[in-house]
Amino acid sequence: MTKYILKRIFYLFLTLFIIATLTFFLMKLLPGTPFSNQNRMSPDQLKIVKAQYGLDQSVFVQYVRYMGGLLQGNLGTSFQFNNEPVTALIGQRLAPSMQIGAQAMVVGTVLGILLGAVAAIRKNTWVDTLATFISILGLSIPSFVLAVLLQFYLAYKWHIYPVALWDNFQSSVLPTLALAALPLGNVARFMRTEMVDVMSSDYIELAKSKGNSAWKVVTKHALRNSLIPVVTIIGPMAVSVMTGSMVVENIFSIPGIGEQFVKSITTNDYPTIMGLTIFYSFLLVVIILIVDILYGFIDPRIRLGNGGKE
């Protein structure tokens, strides 16, 4: 197990290194410069500005510098946004994104588990059909469409929540709901399939025949065993919530990293784009690694026999 974890951590760093290198060179291929808007700059001034950011050096020197900085946790300085270090930008904007992301994950997963479990217990009844329908809606309707609809009805028409604001919990409700739909649909579907499987297994029959109440059979035996595989889809779901948050944050004007990312794309702010790409990838690989390891600990039947992968 230790060996496996160490190996995975090694690959994690290898992956991050490759991603950082690719992003760096891709950014160098970009058309235009971040200073093309400031057309009032004289060639001399432009030279000074370029020297300040190290853009006058050869690409290789820039690359070595960037990677060196990366090792020290330095993601460079933003060209726009008042020359702030990218790490500082991320730091300031991390909290709202994390809050919304975490809320969406929790709400989505919990409701999804309930919905899936209910659908499986009441299999082939109208409850099942309704639950399946809800989960398909959650899976299919893009989060930004949902976000706009929620904004129009709950905020603009009925004044229940603020339209686009970021201060208290109230303002995080709509973005959370918009983002929670996808994990909800995903988990519910997955949960239903698992639970249907588990409910027809021998140990459930045994638990029933021992005279346990239906409630006890479900909570003590069925639910627990169906939950294990659900852990595996948490990683990919976190990714979709992260990407969904980019545009949802824009719609609700939330000062998060997703909004920052979209903004830095439109302003050609290379260091910020690079920094955020690496940051997003880092979060993603770490989440997937944690989920994989957790899975090994939770389910004794697996124990990462074949490397934890198919």
Added chain:
Amino acid sequence: MEQIPNVPKEKFKFVHDENNAEQEKIGTPSLTYLQDVRRRLFSNKVAVVCLTLLSIIVLISLFAPLVAPHNPNAQQVILSNLPPKLGNLNIPGFNGYQNMGGHMVDAYKQAGAPKGTYYLLGTDYLGRDLLSRIIYGTRLSLIVAVLATMVDLIIGVPYGIVSGWKGGRTDTIMQRIVEIVSSVPNLIVVILMMIILKPGLGSIVIAIAITGWVTMARLIRAQTFQLKEQEYVLAARTLGESSTKIATKHLIPNLSSTIIIQTMFTIPNAIFFEAFLSFIGIGIPAPNASLGTLLSDGQKAFRFLPYQMWAPAIILSIIMIATNLLGDGLRDAFDPQSDD
């Protein structure tokens, strides 16, 4: 020993001749695998409804130039932001009336539209017919999705087959590459590609396909691993078939169900990405419409002119829901054991 009497031939008669044939007759025609799949698919009501809906949408977008009532990019600024109107039918919401300062006003009369002009879904801020734009937009979105899916297939299927067939070292290296590609969130790669490439249809397709093939490659590899242990593959090998021939003659036909099912899940994904990119403004460039640009335009005016958002939102959602459900239906049809 008793002599067997010589019985003339004519005395022999088949017992229950007709009945026997009746009993032995195979009542239902024997079905091939594909016929069986089709039967199962068509007995699934949800899948049939989705298939019909999708066929209608595909047909309309195929014949867009014939179906669309107006030129989707023709601007008529005087007739901008007109609400939907269904001819002279007086249906609330579709009668060309608009709420202005608390009163319902005939927006068409106010804009000075010539008598008899009406737009089924209204017009946008440049006076372009929304219905025509939606038809053309759906067409563009579907083209992007189909092309991206094709590229997915072209890269993903051979990659998966080679990886699974060769095994060993080749497989390890190929799987590492897959792991690295899949560990970057696809949307980020797609966005990076969109920044580098010139905006346009081709770029979107490339950007979507560059990460999209991974899932297909993984599934195909796993399947190939199983298939290559099959007897018929062993037989083909023993007979000295070349690897390419085994792949095309034996593997791909047996992988077809996996490929078809996965394709049905790739299409909504591609549609989503296109809509997403266009929504944040780095997708299909103006003046062409796609579902994403229509949504983004609609969202800007949503507060006052909600109809501009509703129509593309509904169409996009219908396509997404229908493809997802049809994918489910196909999976059940191809592999009846997969679900309950």
